[in-house]
Amino acid sequence: MPQLKELFDRLDGLIQADAKSIQDVRRYLHAHPEPSGEETRTTAFIADQVESLGLNFRIGPDGRGLIVDFPGPNCKRYVALRADIDALRLQDEKTVSYRSRENNLMHACGHDAHTAMALGAIKALSKVPDALPEGIGWRCLFQPAEESATGAKDMISWNALDRVEAIVALHVDPALHAGQIGYREGSLTACCEEFEILVEGLGGHGARPHTTFDPIAAATQIVQTVYSVLPRSVDSRDPLVVSFGVIQGGINPNVIPESAQLRGTIRSTDSEHSRVAKQRIREVIDGVAQICQVRTSFSIAYSLPPVKNDPVLTGLCKSAVHDLVGDEGMVYVDKPSMGGEDFAWYLNECAGCMLRLGVGTPLKPVRHLHSSCFDVNESALPIGAKALTRSVVQIARHLENAD
Known part of the structure; x- marks a missing residue:
């Protein structure tokens, strides 16, 4: 040889x-x-x-x-x-x-x-x-x-x-x-997971939001809360990234839609941190759903170790x-x-x-x-x-x- x-x-x-x-x-x-x-x-x-x-x-x-x-x-x-x-x-x-x-x-x-x-x-x-x-x-x-x-x-x-x-x-x-x-x-x-959140409310005229359960208002609240809560949910010395890349809802500026969709990713080098992140996101969307009187669902599209x-x-x-x-x-x-x-x-x-x-x-x-x-x-x-x-x-x- x-x-x-x-x-x-x-x-x-x-x-x-x-x-x-x-x-x-x-x-x-x-x-x-x-x-x-x-x-x-x-x-x-x-x-x-x-x-x-x-x-x-x-x-x-x-x-x-x-x-x-x-x-x-x-x-x-x-x-x-x-x-x-x-x-x-x-x-x-x-x-x-x-x-x-x-x-x-x-x-x-x-x-x-x-x-x-x-x-x-x-x-x-x-x-x-x-x-x-x-x-x-x-x-x-x-x-x-x-x-x-x-x-x-x-x-x-x-x-x-x-x-x-x-x-x-x-x-x-x-x-x-x-x-x-x-x-x-x-x-x-990193461990990489893609997630989807569906927010379902009650649509109506943009001039009368009090007659609706606004899914866009709920969706923006979810984004803001996740971004503020997640960094304080795991050890700050370890990397954890949660990013939203898609917000979809409505097609007319004067119509509050029936639903909105959010999609994003969770990335971490520690699988336990990913588990905690998913748990906290679920808690956030459950809380927002109750406050905004909308229905929400959370699902993982795919997960990579x-x-x-x-x-x-x-x-x-x-x-x-x-x-x-x-x-x-x-x-x-x-x-x-x-x-x-x-x-x-x-x-x-x-x-x-x-x-x-x-x-x-x-x-x-x-x-x-x-x-x-x-x-x-x-x-x-x-x-x-x-x-x-x-x-x-x-x-x-x-x-x-x-x-």
Whole structure:
């Protein structure tokens, strides 16, 4: 079996030679985005790329998502890498040749880059069949519907983690420069829950509010009370974010409507804090309902656990990528993100690690994730593909030595 440095150099060389192709794939995907639940053309494009490599793959039962296997001889278990493939409903405001061609659809979270880097990684790995020890194969998951937080669970139900003992992923980070890789043990993202509150009252003429039970007045009271009560309901030293993103009610300025709807998110790195937040929100809406004489309901649309990086795997990934970016390129992530990531569902089933890949450019404004002007510094793409291959190889050798 090749020495580790020799193997890394060989894989790095293959990826570097393929850098233009990785960029081309990313640009094609950026120009042709599909939203969560509709990624059939994207899946077909990835399938064509994988088929050209002569690799075994299977497509999800509804034509979305792809699982690629490279078992190798006597394969008993796998190390997996994961890329998400869906886009956001957002208008692309950039002026570039690869700007989205779809109205109000855009890869604003880097999933096009994740997919391109994963394809580059497995292309290199497929050309070095002895990269992993005998008995250990690699598997690549091209996952749909990350933005709607349903895709990882779908992949698991399709047996994507069958015999998988470890899984790795990258997420682009525009706050880090290209050539930097961020790492963190333990909590990397927050527990994220989306909730909905329905307020039902009695509508009427805006000139005679005394004849109504105003759901908009109740809804605004709920928002104000939640924002004032929640910060004093948990330890102030621990992060808890509750935000309302949707308030809907009525269509005429002189008509008090029958109902109003609120939607928002709860984010915390502590599941107990999330439980307390939900309890307090219910208490608030019950109290407002009584005062304003309206009916209310509270429901959770979806819930994501936090991404918690396995300490051993994080150490292995750090070791694998250190000489790729050097001391100056390794950035410790001192605080978890309050964003959500459905990669967390995989970590309920096996050990895993998600690294952050810098895609920002020095002296240029940071265009954050989910921005209509979001873009990536494409010099980071081969670095990300190399980080994925190195991590898979390092973890596989660890599994062999641990037997």
